[in-house]
Amino acid sequence: MADADTVAKQFVDFYYSAFDADRKGLAPLYRDVSMMSWEGQQFKGANDIVEKLVSLPFTRVVHKVTTMDAQPSLPGVTAIVITVTGQLQIDDEQKPMQYTQSFQLVDDNGFFVYNDIFRLNYA
Amino acid sequence: MADADTVAKQFVDFYYSAFDADRKGLAPLYRDVSMMSWEGQQFKGANDIVEKLVSLPFTRVVHKVTTMDAQPSLPGVTAIVITVTGQLQIDDEQKPMQYTQSFQLVDDNGFFVYNDIFRLNYA
Numbered sequence: 235m236a237d238a239d240t241v242a243k244q245f246v247d248f249y250y251s252a253f254d255a256d257r258k259g260l261a262p263l264y265r266d267v268s269m270m271s272w273e274g275q276q277f278k279g280a281n282d283i284v285e286k287l288v289s290l291p292f293t294r295v296v297h298k299v300t301t302m303d304a305q306p307s308l309p310g311v312t313a314i315v316i317t318v319t320g321q322l323q324i325d326d327e328q329k330p331m332q333y334t335q336s337f338q339l340v341d342d343n344g345f346f347v348y349n350d351i352f353r354l355n356y357a
Numbered sequence: 358m359a360d361a362d363t364v365a366k367q368f369v370d371f372y373y374s375a376f377d378a379d380r381k382g383l384a385p386l387y388r389d390v391s392m393m394s395w396e397g398q399q400f401k402g403a404n405d406i407v408e409k410l411v412s413l414p415f416t417r418v419v420h421k422v423t424t425m426d427a428q429p430s431l432p433g434v435t436a437i438v439i440t441v442t443g444q445l446q447i448d449d450e451q452k453p454m455q456y457t458q459s460f461q462l463v464d465d466n467g468f469f470v471y472n473d474i475f476r477l478n479y480a
Contacts, residue, residue: 271428301397303394307431308430308461308471311431317457334440334478349428351459353442
């Protein structure tokens with residue numbers, strides 16, 4: 235497979251661009267087997283995940299990635315684990331919030347999100 | 358397998374207790390195939406990983422876990438992905454630092470760390 239860092243960088247760029255432009259555009263990145271933990275709440279399957287993302291209570295959001303680390307996942311599958319830390323700014327809030335998001339991507343005729351864990355970081 | 362949350366909680370408790378007591382005690386948790394990204398530096402295999410951890414430039418450290426999320430990893434293996442956010446306090450520093458650490462654990466006669474990504478979070 236392409237280098238884990240290269241795949242991860244392309245994915246992360248695409249993911250946050252789509253998130254910030256129109257969260258419905260994330261649907262093709264998830265499948266029925268996908269899992270998401272969002273601030274401790276668990277969601278399973280593309281429908282439930284995207285419904286949650288679309289329902290988040292803000293209109294405008296801008297993500298800024300601070301760090302991104304990727305590693306190949308288990309042998310026998312083409313999969314990558316990624317952990318992102320960054321800042322996000324919503325609507326008219328002045329102060330950005332720190333966040334952490336981890337993904338496992340799996341290649342099955344294109345990469346999709348198998349695991350997704352999102353947390354805001356409060357100091 | 359046991360529930361992902363239960364395994365994750367036991368692992369995280371053990372990991373940070375061992376880390377804070379004597380970092381050499383982490384060696385049995387890693388194997389030759391293990392990968393660690395530590396503040397962007399990459400390490401492979403239990404020896405290199407534990408050597409790095411032992412060489413970190415502080416004597417005393419206390420981790421406090423703020424959030425922990427776990428999900429089952431890919432089907433066909435017994436594996437779990439975990440993302441922790443927390444605070445750590447080193448030596449005589451008054452102010453704790455925020456950190457994020459993600460693990461993938463794999464069960465092979467007991468769980469070991471396959472992937473490990475660590476980052477400090479700067480506001």
